[in-house]
Amino acid sequence: MALDVAESETIARVREIATRLKPLEGPLLPILHEVQETFGHVPASALPAIADVLNLTAAEVHGTMSFYPDFRTAPAGRTVVKICRAEACKAMGGDALAAEVQERMGLGWHETSADERATLEPVYCLGLCACAPAAMVGDTLIGRADAAAVLRAAGEDTA
Amino acid sequence: MRTIFVPRDAAALALGADAVAQAISREAEARGEAVEIVRNGSRGMIWLEPLVEVLDGETRMGFGPMTPDDVPALFDGGFRSHAKALGPVEEIPFFAAQTRLTFARCGLIDPLSIADCEVNGGLCGLRRALTMSPEEITAEVTESGLRGRGGAGFPTGIKWETVRKAPGDRKYIVCNADEGDSGTFADRMLMEGDPFCLIEGMVIAGLGTGADKGYVYLRSEYPHAIATMREAVGLARRAGLLGPSVLDSGRAFEIEIRVGAGAYVCGEETSLLNSLEGKRGVVRAKPPLPALEGFLGRPTVVNNVISLATVPVILDKGAKGFRQLGHNRSHGTIPIQVAGNVKHGGLFETAFGMSLGDLVEKVARGTATGRPVKAVQVGGPLGAYFRPDQFDTPFCYEAFDGEGGLVGHAGIVVFDDTVDMLEQARFAMEFCAIESCGKCTPCRIGAVRGVETLDKIRAGEPGQVELLEDLCETMRGGSLCALGGFTPYPVLSALTRFPDDFATTTEAAE
Ligand SMILES: Cc1cc2nc3c(=O)[nH]c(=O)nc-3n(C[C@H](O)[C@H](O)[C@H](O)COP(=O)(O)O)c2cc1C
Ligand code: SF4
Ligand code: FES
Ligand code: FES
Numbered sequence: 001m002a003l004d005v006a007e008s009e010t011i012a013r014v015r016e017i018a019t020r021l022k023p024l025e026g027p028l029l030p031i032l033h034e035v036q037e038t039f040g041h042v043p044a045s046a047l048p049a050i051a052d053v054l055n056l057t058a059a060e061v062h063g064t065m066s067f068y069p070d071f072r073t074a075p076a077g078r079t080v081v082k083i084c085r086a087e088a089c090k091a092m093g094g095d096a097l098a099a100e101v102q103e104r105m106g107l108g109w110h111e112t113s114a115d116e117r118a119t120l121e122p123v124y125c126l127g128l129c130a131c132a133p134a135a136m137v138g139d140t141l142i143g144r145a146d147a148a149a150v151l152r153a154a155g156e157d158t159a
Numbered sequence: 160m161r162t163i164f165v166p167r168d169a170a171a172l173a174l175g176a177d178a179v180a181q182a183i184s185r186e187a188e189a190r191g192e193a194v195e196i197v198r199n200g201s202r203g204m205i206w207l208e209p210l211v212e213v214l215d216g217e218t219r220m221g222f223g224p225m226t227p228d229d230v231p232a233l234f235d236g237g238f239r240s241h242a243k244a245l246g247p248v249e250e251i252p253f254f255a256a257q258t259r260l261t262f263a264r265c266g267l268i269d270p271l272s273i274a275d276c277e278v279n280g281g282l283c284g285l286r287r288a289l290t291m292s293p294e295e296i297t298a299e300v301t302e303s304g305l306r307g308r309g310g311a312g313f314p315t316g317i318k319w320e321t322v323r324k325a326p327g328d329r330k331y332i333v334c335n336a337d338e339g340d341s342g343t344f345a346d347r348m349l350m351e352g353d354p355f356c357l358i359e360g361m362v363i364a365g366l367g368t369g370a371d372k373g374y375v376y377l378r379s380e381y382p383h384a385i386a387t388m389r390e391a392v393g394l395a396r397r398a399g400l401l402g403p404s405v406l407d408s409g410r411a412f413e414i415e416i417r418v419g420a421g422a423y424v425c426g427e428e429t430s431l432l433n434s435l436e437g438k439r440g441v442v443r444a445k446p447p448l449p450a451l452e453g454f455l456g457r458p459t460v461v462n463n464v465i466s467l468a469t470v471p472v473i474l475d476k477g478a479k480g481f482r483q484l485g486h487n488r489s490h491g492t493i494p495i496q497v498a499g500n501v502k503h504g505g506l507f508e509t510a511f512g513m514s515l516g517d518l519v520e521k522v523a524r525g526t527a528t529g530r531p532v533k534a535v536q537v538g539g540p541l542g543a544y545f546r547p548d549q550f551d552t553p554f555c556y557e558a559f560d561g562e563g564g565l566v567g568h569a570g571i572v573v574f575d576d577t578v579d580m581l582e583q584a585r586f587a588m589e590f591c592a593i594e595s596c597g598k599c600t601p602c603r604i605g606a607v608r609g610v611e612t613l614d615k616i617r618a619g620e621p622g623q624v625e626l627l628e629d630l631c632e633t634m635r636g637g638s639l640c641a642l643g644g645f646t647p648y649p650v651l652s653a654l655t656r657f658p659d660d661f662a663t664t665t666e667a668a669e
Contacts, residue, residue: 024415025436025454025455026417026435026436026437026454026455027437028437028438029417029418029419029420029434029435029437030417030418032420033379033418033420054437063439064437064438064439067422067439067440067441068420068421068422068440069420069421069422070379070419070420070421071420086341086342086540086590087341087342087499087536087540087572087583087586088341088342088498088499088570088572089341090578090583090586091498091499091500091572091573091574091575091578092499092500092527123380124339124341124423124540124590124593124594125338125339125340125341125342125343125380126169126173126380126381127169127170127338127343127344127347127348127380127381127384128169128170128173128344129341129342129343129344129496129498129499129504129570129572130170130205130206130344130496130497130498130501130504130505130506131170131173131174131205131206131208131504132498132499134173139382141169141172141173141383142173143170143173143174144174
């Protein structure tokens, strides 16, 4: 079955990554990062494969992974929009920016649009606190952000 | 050939520096002028970014904040006259008023040129350290009075000495580059603007303690800093600054960059070590101290980026000069990050002791919105809120530590009179609830209760303020680390210093 082929390919890729990074001291986070970079998320089938290579239980790998907000169990939308929610940005209208972006994208925090175009995420400081409010759209940083600039960077229709 | 500097710092990029750099090279090509564009770090005057600098003889002339549309006029004016000309960059008052030690090269040099770094004083501290014994190195750092810039303010030299004396053939230097505090960006700026300075500091720490391996734990929210540090480590290896024989000394040191995964609590040193080991980022009980049983149970120095990056200049210029700066037991300089609602935001490195009021009024020049200042949060999300009538508080550990709050990572966030302090208190509790590692109940459950209680205060339910105070007391006394333990600082300072914002609708009506 096609699905099984895809899954066994996934597992082979994951095993390759885990085996290559295993010699690091404390290899699990680097492995999870590379798996996520490769697949856009950490597929469920990756956990037992990583566990096997590292001589851990799948529960231990899951325990670590689930602690960290960065690791996704499902793919994100094509563009990830992050809006800073922290104090310096709040001081410069970050709450209003967040509300407007949420409304115009029709998304709440951590939600992905039905057509998988975009995912909206909160972030707690981007180190752009002297040009707040700040946002990050894909790889693009936006200082003194307004909703129009965020939506433009996200390729959303701003009309 | 004309040399033009356009910063590659993340804040400059967030304000359009790449487009400005492209416009400059396009314009130069169209006019047939030879220009060399250097992508430097930031000088820290963020309100002027993108701050373009043109080398004029020996002087760096500034222009900013630049947009692509401003570029043709730069050429028309012969790189001198321009509507956005600022004159010599180092004479801009915000810059001229500073004492730049740790950040001396940040914004000045090409961050990825070891040669540029060396010409401007880089590696002098390391070369001196290579002539010293480990005891002499740690003694000099202790003598300088340098205290940890990550938040707790622990004397760096004493920490190093503990690791030096600890038994064990494998020791580690772990650089804490998790910089999760809102309102702070000094670590990011340094790593993006002068990465070899941090590398140099880590190698010196290795020489002083007997460690030959270093890790930089860098938050994933900083992709540009990650890329710059990775590239710098590669270049350092090729140049023999890292590797089996540092600068041909026969002493080994290696560095690896590790990326965090979005958890604020992983900035806490023991949580960070668990994370580095591939575990959940849960805080460990102390003792054992990381200095004795740290990464993989081995003696480990955990230091903030700025602590480590300040060591080279201390060794280069000597401990005495550094110690003489500052006041009381706060020695040397501190890169204060001025953020939030300010006219002139950025990084201001100065000796300890400047008053909060001078920082807000003279350095930041008041609010960006032009409205009156209502509150200033000092020291990140766990720091207290101050009122303008407390502006004579000097910026130093002694004045802030304890009851009043904390210096933290030296960020100050300014708010104008539209801020709702109940909302700020609620956010502090919410942040604690989101980021709690879950180990202790007062933090894990208390923060959630805190949010609920603040919502009830908002709704005008009686008796809730007392409940909030009790809750804060429980969190302060019963939390293992400062996330749960210090969240009461912003909450209670908001409550006691801005009581009007907590006056419930019913009380207000009485
Ligand atoms: C919740 C929490 C978050 C912290 N975050 C950071 C951080 O992002 N960077 C940092 O250097 N120290 C942070 N610290 C302080 C570290 O635990 C530790 O004191 C510091 O890394 C020691 O280095 P230093 O002595 O050079 O400051 C944090 C502490 C707590 C309790
Ligand atoms: S105070 Fe909070 S973050 Fe700190 S150890 Fe306890 S539960 Fe974890
Ligand atoms: S608080 Fe938003 S970027 Fe730092
Ligand atoms: S500056 Fe003098 S006691 Fe702090």
